[in-house]
Amino acid sequence: MIEFLHSYYAYWAIILLLVIGLYGMLVKTNLMKKVIGMIIFQNAIILLFVAAAFKWDATVPVLDPAYPSEDPVNYLNPLPHTLMLTAIVVGVAIVGVAFALLIAIYRNYGTLEEPVLMERMRSE
Amino acid sequence: MEAWVHLAVAILLPAFFGALVAVIFPARWRNAPWVTAVITSGLAFAASVAGLVYTASRGEVRYYLGGWEPPMGIELVMDPLSAFFCAVVTGMAFFVFIHGKTVVPRETPGKEAAFYSTALLLVGGLLGIVLTGDLFNLYVFLEISSLAGYALVAIGDRRAPFSAFRYLILGTIGASFYLLGVAFIAMETGSFNMGDVARVVPALGDSAPATVGLILIVFGIGLKMALFPMHGWLSDAYTYATSTSTAIIAPIGTKVAAYVLLRGCFYMFDPDFVREGIPLTTIIGYLGAVGIIWGSVLAIAQSDLKRMLAFSSVSQVGYIALGVGLASPLGMIGAVLHTLNHAVMKACLFLVNTNILSRFGHTDIRRFDRTFRIRMPWTMAAFTLAAISMIGLPPTAGFFSKWYLVLGSWENANYVFLGVILVSSLLNVVYFFRVLEKIYLRTDGEPYDEKNEREDAAVEREESPASMLFPTVFLAASLLVLGLANAFIVTYFIRPMIPSGL
Amino acid sequence: MLLLFTGLLVYATIHLPARGDPEAPMHRKENVVGDPVAGAYFIGNAYRDAATPNMVTVILADYRSVDTLGEVIVVFTAGVCCLLILRRRMYD
Amino acid sequence: MPLTETYSSSLPFWAVAVSLLAVPAILWSARKPNLREFWTLLAAAIKFGLVLALLPGAKEGRVAEFVLLEIAEGIELSLRADAFGMFFALIASGLWILTSFYSIGYMRGHHEKKQTRYFASFAVSLSATIGIAFSGNLLTFIIFYELLTLATYPLVIHSENREAIRAGRQYLAYALTAGLLMVAGAAWIYGTTGTLDFTPGGILEEGMLSAGGMRILFFMLMIGVGVKGGIMPLHSWLPNAMVAPTPVSALLHAVAVVKSGVFGVVRMAGFVFGPDVMAAYDLNTILAVFAGFTIIVASVIALRQENLKRRLAYSTVAHLSYIAMGAALLNSEGFTGGMLHISTHATMKITLFFCAGAIIVHAHKENVSDLDGLGRAMPWTFAAFTIGAMGLTGVPPVNGFLSKWFLCLGSIEAGQWLVLGVFLVSGLLNAAYLFPVVYRGFFRSSDKFRKLGEASPFMVVPLCATAVLSVVFCLFPNLFFGLFDLATAAVEGIMKAS
Numbered sequence A: 001m002i003e004f005l006h007s008y009y010a011y012w013a014i015i016l017l018l019v020i021g022l023y024g025m026l027v028k029t030n031l032m033k034k035v036i037g038m039i040i041f042q043n044a045i046i047l048l049f050v051a052a053a054f055k056w057d058a059t060v061p062v063l064d065p066a067y068p069s070e071d072p073v074n075y076l077n078p079l080p081h082t083l084m085l086t087a088i089v090v091g092v093a094i095v096g097v098a099f100a101l102l103i104a105i106y107r108n109y110g111t112l113e114e115p116v117l118m119e120r121m122r123s124e
Numbered sequence B: 001m002e003a004w005v006h007l008a009v010a011i012l013l014p015a016f017f018g019a020l021v022a023v024i025f026p027a028r029w030r031n032a033p034w035v036t037a038v039i040t041s042g043l044a045f046a047a048s049v050a051g052l053v054y055t056a057s058r059g060e061v062r063y064y065l066g067g068w069e070p071p072m073g074i075e076l077v078m079d080p081l082s083a084f085f086c087a088v089v090t091g092m093a094f095f096v097f098i099h100g101k102t103v104v105p106r107e108t109p110g111k112e113a114a115f116y117s118t119a120l121l122l123v124g125g126l127l128g129i130v131l132t133g134d135l136f137n138l139y140v141f142l143e144i145s146s147l148a149g150y151a152l153v154a155i156g157d158r159r160a161p162f163s164a165f166r167y168l169i170l171g172t173i174g175a176s177f178y179l180l181g182v183a184f185i186a187m188e189t190g191s192f193n194m195g196d197v198a199r200v201v202p203a204l205g206d207s208a209p210a211t212v213g214l215i216l217i218v219f220g221i222g223l224k225m226a227l228f229p230m231h232g233w234l235s236d237a238y239t240y241a242t243s244t245s246t247a248i249i250a251p252i253g254t255k256v257a258a259y260v261l262l263r264g265c266f267y268m269f270d271p272d273f274v275r276e277g278i279p280l281t282t283i284i285g286y287l288g289a290v291g292i293i294w295g296s297v298l299a300i301a302q303s304d305l306k307r308m309l310a311f312s313s314v315s316q317v318g319y320i321a322l323g324v325g326l327a328s329p330l331g332m333i334g335a336v337l338h339t340l341n342h343a344v345m346k347a348c349l350f351l352v353n354t355n356i357l358s359r360f361g362h363t364d365i366r367r368f369d370r371t372f373r374i375r376m377p378w379t380m381a382a383f384t385l386a387a388i389s390m391i392g393l394p395p396t397a398g399f400f401s402k403w404y405l406v407l408g409s410w411e412n413a414n415y416v417f418l419g420v421i422l423v424s425s426l427l428n429v430v431y432f433f434r435v436l437e438k439i440y441l442r443t444d445g446e447p448y449d450e451k452n453e454r455e456d457a458a459v460e461r462e463e464s465p466a467s468m469l470f471p472t473v474f475l476a477a478s479l480l481v482l483g484l485a486n487a488f489i490v491t492y493f494i495r496p497m498i499p500s501g502l
Numbered sequence C: 001m002l003l004l005f006t007g008l009l010v011y012a013t014i015h016l017p018a019r020g021d022p023e024a025p026m027h028r029k030e031n032v033v034g035d036p037v038a039g040a041y042f043i044g045n046a047y048r049d050a051a052t053p054n055m056v057t058v059i060l061a062d063y064r065s066v067d068t069l070g071e072v073i074v075v076f077t078a079g080v081c082c083l084l085i086l087r088r089r090m091y092d
Numbered sequence D: 001m002p003l004t005e006t007y008s009s010s011l012p013f014w015a016v017a018v019s020l021l022a023v024p025a026i027l028w029s030a031r032k033p034n035l036r037e038f039w040t041l042l043a044a045a046i047k048f049g050l051v052l053a054l055l056p057g058a059k060e061g062r063v064a065e066f067v068l069l070e071i072a073e074g075i076e077l078s079l080r081a082d083a084f085g086m087f088f089a090l091i092a093s094g095l096w097i098l099t100s101f102y103s104i105g106y107m108r109g110h111h112e113k114k115q116t117r118y119f120a121s122f123a124v125s126l127s128a129t130i131g132i133a134f135s136g137n138l139l140t141f142i143i144f145y146e147l148l149t150l151a152t153y154p155l156v157i158h159s160e161n162r163e164a165i166r167a168g169r170q171y172l173a174y175a176l177t178a179g180l181l182m183v184a185g186a187a188w189i190y191g192t193t194g195t196l197d198f199t200p201g202g203i204l205e206e207g208m209l210s211a212g213g214m215r216i217l218f219f220m221l222m223i224g225v226g227v228k229g230g231i232m233p234l235h236s237w238l239p240n241a242m243v244a245p246t247p248v249s250a251l252l253h254a255v256a257v258v259k260s261g262v263f264g265v266v267r268m269a270g271f272v273f274g275p276d277v278m279a280a281y282d283l284n285t286i287l288a289v290f291a292g293f294t295i296i297v298a299s300v301i302a303l304r305q306e307n308l309k310r311r312l313a314y315s316t317v318a319h320l321s322y323i324a325m326g327a328a329l330l331n332s333e334g335f336t337g338g339m340l341h342i343s344t345h346a347t348m349k350i351t352l353f354f355c356a357g358a359i360i361v362h363a364h365k366e367n368v369s370d371l372d373g374l375g376r377a378m379p380w381t382f383a384a385f386t387i388g389a390m391g392l393t394g395v396p397p398v399n400g401f402l403s404k405w406f407l408c409l410g411s412i413e414a415g416q417w418l419v420l421g422v423f424l425v426s427g428l429l430n431a432a433y434l435f436p437v438v439y440r441g442f443f444r445s446s447d448k449f450r451k452l453g454e455a456s457p458f459m460v461v462p463l464c465a466t467a468v469l470s471v472v473f474c475l476f477p478n479l480f481f482g483l484f485d486l487a488t489a490a491v492e493g494i495m496k497a498s
Helices: A002-027 A031-052 A078-109 A114-122 B007-022 B032-058 B080-107 B112-131 B135-154 B160-189 B194-204 B208-225 B232-240 B243-268 B271-277 B280-301 B305-326 B329-360 B371-375 B377-391 B397-411 B415-440 B450-458 B466-484 B486-497 C002-014 C038-050 C055-063 C065-086 D011-028 D033-059 D083-109 D115-134 D138-156 D162-193 D211-229 D237-243 D246-255 D257-280 D283-303 D308-329 D332-363 D379-393 D399-413 D417-443 D457-475 D483-497
Strands: B061-064 B075-078 D005-008 D062-072 D075-081
Touching (some): A002 B160, A002 C002, A031 A078, A078 A114, A078 C065, B007 B112, B032 B080, B075 B080, B075 B194, B080 B112, B080 B243, B080 B329, B080 B466, B080 B486, B112 B135, B135 B232, B135 B243, B160 B208, B160 B232, B194 B243, B208 C002, B232 B243, B232 B305, B271 B280, B305 B415, B329 B371, B329 B377, B329 B397, B329 B466, B329 B486, B371 B377, B371 B415, B377 B415, B377 B466, B397 B415, B397 B486, B397 D062, B397 D162, B415 D162, B466 B486, C038 C055, C055 C065, D011 D062, D011 D075, D011 D115, D033 D075, D033 D083, D062 D138, D075 D083, D075 D115, D075 D138, D083 D115, D083 D246, D083 D257, D083 D332, D083 D457, D083 D483, D115 D138, D115 D246, D115 D257, D138 D211, D138 D246, D162 D211, D211 D257, D211 D283, D211 D308, D246 D308, D246 D332, D257 D283, D257 D308, D257 D483, D283 D308, D283 D417, D308 D332, D308 D417, D332 D379, D332 D399, D332 D457, D379 D399, D379 D417, D379 D457
Antiparallel strands (some): D062 D075
């Protein structure tokens, strides 16, 4: 049982983060908080990939003469790490565009609270 | 063979190259971004058609980027399915760009370069999704196209940024779900290459993470596709954006999501497993069926033409989902053919919408009257033809995709789908003939007399300029051609793409 | 809905290979049908292929350089998007 | 009777296409009425000539076939001029010439607006009708059937007042629903048999579907064609479509639309289901019940109609079901009678509608009670009306007698005394609702029409021509291009194959 928990607790922590992020995106009414939820959600996925790349008793994927590279057990899996570098940048780009949209919304309506915003949009 | 391999790259490169070029011209060359967009999308279109013909006759093309064989490197795969979708995407983009010559400078003054650059990025991203053979690479392209999509939706009236923000939140959820699904599949199979995944998954037997991964991908992509309960973003996004933005996003955005759905369900996974192991395709099909009815009913309730067309998109996407849901060769033919048909119809209708908007300044159906026909006869003729096709009357293209779907429904003995297709056609009649009556008939109920005739004779013809009229009428006319040539398309282009397991 | 999502994910994760297990499909040299797996190949061959000790760098810049190109395009897209969204509009 | 053989010929295609090709010419010469009407007449004449050119072959049992292209995977857009199709095409294209002449007189006499749209739609309708006649398979049939719906919609809403628009909506709703049911039915048949080609004796065979499935399929297809054919619970669009100009009514109710419907009924009965399947699953009884009900009820309703055109419309509803009834009898006399009634009813009813139109345009009267003494002012018109009325009642020597004779023979042959009773009772009802018009016209006197002369020759000549045609057709049924032989040949094909 302990072993089972030991093997899987990281995934569950990530799921918790995912749910928090999703909750923020779907339920919060402040648009900025939605963006924060989005950031949490994206980063949780990144963590999941990184967790998947993990191997017990392995070192970072930089070639080290002390660890023979013929045996992949010696190094962490480099592929998910690489992919996540890309994913992080993609995430940042999305957040950037989200902020640009928030600026545009604020310029047009002077608020980022969804109920107020809906009210003002309806009264146009 | 050697030279043809490069076709896959030749489709992909022009769009991104054009996006880069479009922004570097000095501001006083006002038409330069437009010319760039038309030329690059035209090149991509030509390459796509060449690719389509090539793959139809000689099978798929695989291009190893950087020379690294998969699963180490990333490959571009141009098989009949992806070549077909490339042709649809680039073709629609080409015609919409031509149409934008005078509209874009009016709707987004001073931002033509950014507009065309973004639009080309959208096209490039979508082409990347279609062509890539790598799951993670697909995510990158998905985000490129999504970002461009958000920005295109955000320009428009005052409400547009908010609808774009909602689209962004939901779109990001969709893309993240996709990535999550990819994570699970990769952790089970050890590879991000679609071909590898397709080989490994059957060997795994019943794998819970891979299944959940597929479900996450399907629902993530379902969000992008505006599949029924996830369609909320679409109507506002399409309505408040500028009309050219809508015209470029609407025909191709949701279609590429449908491509991912097809790819995931029938190519990466064993169709039998998806159909029977987990009733995933059946769920997709029923969601599509509900979406067809729901979208049509809401379309009837709209008084604005653009919004009506947006809801009709929800309904039409449902047909594609329904074809996927049948999970049979006929269903697949119906779905793929409807992708093409609906892309052409919707592009044509949104271009008509733009023509009306730029001539009359509004698209409020309640204010349409018979002078529209006299002032813009060709545009209205195009609208009529596209509307008939949307309803699904022969010999226009819309009829035939429905025909294959109806055949498929009978084959599966799925009477619910059958009923939905029939009922929705009638609903389409309601909302399109409502507009047609307004355009062509006098609805004031007075008898036609000399006074009316003099009034009608006094109305001047003010058709749109040729750059707008040509794509509109061409797309409308091609609906007839596609209708009559559908057997050819099915036999030569769609049959070869049906996976062996289906 | 959130509960459904959580349940689905937990169901999937408990069937995943244990975290850090070097025999997980992602880390093995060959997958079940006998094809090479990318991760192990990178560890074994990155230096030989690109003469760079950092495997992540090799993958980023060589094996999967197209992803990186895509990443650059994403940033470019974001830039153009901001330009399109934030430039002052005519009626402002 | 030689065995049927098929030869390939593009004539059927050109027969369909010629009026479509006339449409751009008609639209192009919108501002020159004489030129525009010239195109219509030219197309009508060429079309008739092309159909005639196919006739010798069809009589010898040689079927001209033209495959245009593959319209859907595995299904071709094929046109086949078999005996039955030829029979219908001959009637439709022949009467188009007369209707065109009459239209010109009517539209100009009435100062109708939008005549260009009118003539263009008319031309498309005729293409669709000939297409229906020559359809070689069910999908081709459906395509032309839907095209006919679209093409006749502008004709129904021609006057663009509220009534017309409502009628148009109703027409669309009925016809498009029907079309969809046919699409679904066709898909079912294709899924079951793998073919949709019309085959004498039927595509379907016993045991292919369960009894319930066969009946549902039958209902789907029969509702599909029955809507246009005005079979009773589905008829209500037809009298409402009366708001259209009279030549349209003549076209809708005598030639193109409703006849396409009943033509479809016979096609379905003889070439899709086939007499054997019909008999095996009691499908003919279902059809007979609906048809018999329609004949009696529509005749009774017609009795009570004050508006002359509406009265004729209900009469049409009743007479269309004669044809369906003929098909339901499932013997050669029944089929022959039904087919002949397509042609005989066409000439008779077109005569009556032409008369009604002439009365409307010339005397501006629409109601039966206003016609007192009009017969003396318009003797030719009323004489023609009398002949038409005699024909519908079944009095020799008008051709209605001929078809009724065969229908009655068929019902005796089938031992269906009830059906025979229906025919006889409806004959009496016909007399009861048509002869009062004649009586009022000729034998009641009124001063209202003393100065009124006869209507324009553009109208009078066609209506007299159709009246004379009705009589001659009865006396010499083979005089016109061997119509009678054609009908018997078609019936023989069906009966022999089964």
